[in-house]
Amino acid sequence: MDLILFLVFGAIALVCAVNVVVQRHPISSAVSLIGVMGSLAILYLLLGAEFLAAAQVIVYAGAVMVLFVFVIMLLNAGTEIRQGQSFTVQLLGVPVLIGLLVLLAFLGRLLSRPETMVRFGDFHGGGPKAVGEALFTTFLLPFEATSVLILIAIVGAMVLARKEMD
Amino acid sequence: MQQVPTSWFLMLAAALFTLGVAGFLFRRNIVTVFMSIELMLNAVNLSFVAFAHQHRQVDGHLYAFFVMVVAAAEAAVGLAIILTVFRNRGTLNIDDVDSMKD
Numbered sequence: 001m002d003l004i005l006f007l008v009f010g011a012i013a014l015v016c017a018v019n020v021v022v023q024r025h026p027i028s029s030a031v032s033l034i035g036v037m038g039s040l041a042i043l044y045l046l047l048g049a050e051f052l053a054a055a056q057v058i059v060y061a062g063a064v065m066v067l068f069v070f071v072i073m074l075l076n077a078g079t080e081i082r083q084g085q086s087f088t089v090q091l092l093g094v095p096v097l098i099g100l101l102v103l104l105a106f107l108g109r110l111l112s113r114p115e116t117m118v119r120f121g122d123f124h125g126g127g128p129k130a131v132g133e134a135l136f137t138t139f140l141l142p143f144e145a146t147s148v149l150i151l152i153a154i155v156g157a158m159v160l161a162r163k164e165m166d
Numbered sequence: 167m168q169q170v171p172t173s174w175f176l177m178l179a180a181a182l183f184t185l186g187v188a189g190f191l192f193r194r195n196i197v198t199v200f201m202s203i204e205l206m207l208n209a210v211n212l213s214f215v216a217f218a219h220q221h222r223q224v225d226g227h228l229y230a231f232f233v234m235v236v237a238a239a240e241a242a243v244g245l246a247i248i249l250t251v252f253r254n255r256g257t258l259n260i261d262d263v264d265s266m267k268d
Binding site: 001002003004006010013014017018020021026029030033036037040043044046047048049051052055056059060063064067068071072074075077080081108112116117118119122123125126130131134135138139142146149150152153154156157158160161 | 168169170171172173174175177178181182185186188189192193194195197198200201202204205208211212215216218219220222223224225227228230231232234235236237238239240241242243245246247248249250252258259
């Protein structure tokens with residue numbers, strides 16, 4: 001069950017991520033990115049991060065991607081124009097990529113140790129209660145710093161995006 | 167009940183990060199480049215959560231949470247910058263926005 005869940009949603013995330021890169025139109029890339037974020041939320045649930053899964057769906061797939069889609073629509077972004085690719089890239093790109101992947105797999109095999117397994121329901125420390133307790137005790141200072149950062153970001157975005165008024 | 171090794175999650179995170187890097191390098195539309203950055207941040211979050219599960223500690227979730235918050239702030243400011251660039255130059259192609267090269 002865990003394996004099936006991981007394989008299905010990992011495959012969805014991977015295919016959607018490839019789609020983000022290869023699609024020519026920004027809207028198609030944005031929709032694929034929403035697919036990546038949704039399947040990552042499922043994987044977070046599998047890893048016991050319930051709060052983070054909810055935050056992922058609400059903040060990323062909700063707020064951030066709506067902002068992206070909004071900007072794409074506002075700017076009327078069209079299909080990307082294909083640039084002329086150099087002959088070397090066309091000839092060597094795929095073989096070099098495969099070689100690098102083989103090298104990486106070999107290194108990973110070399111460095112791998114006996115490892116822990118992930119089982120659904122194994123780890124219960126990721127709920128809102130545990131995250132909130134850690135957030136307001138151990139991580140209080142970074143939390144306050146991020147609130148200041150968000151404030152700066154709001155002001156900065158408004159200053160940057162406003163119309164010049166005389 | 168089949169189980170999944172933690173390293174598989176890390177491999178998935180590495181693959182997503184690599185795809186994000188590829189998109190960042192190869193794409194020419196400034197909005198898509200920005201989306202590739204979001205993809206990379208998501209991949210890093212996945213590895214944070216996988217390590218948190220491995221060590222049975224909630225700290226990794228907090229780091230991922232902070233990454234998420236910073237990514238939201240970055241998206242707001244970055245998209246405002248994209249709007250300004252488009253208003254001033256009338257283009258979204260990053261090859262046309264190269265005045266700092268000269």
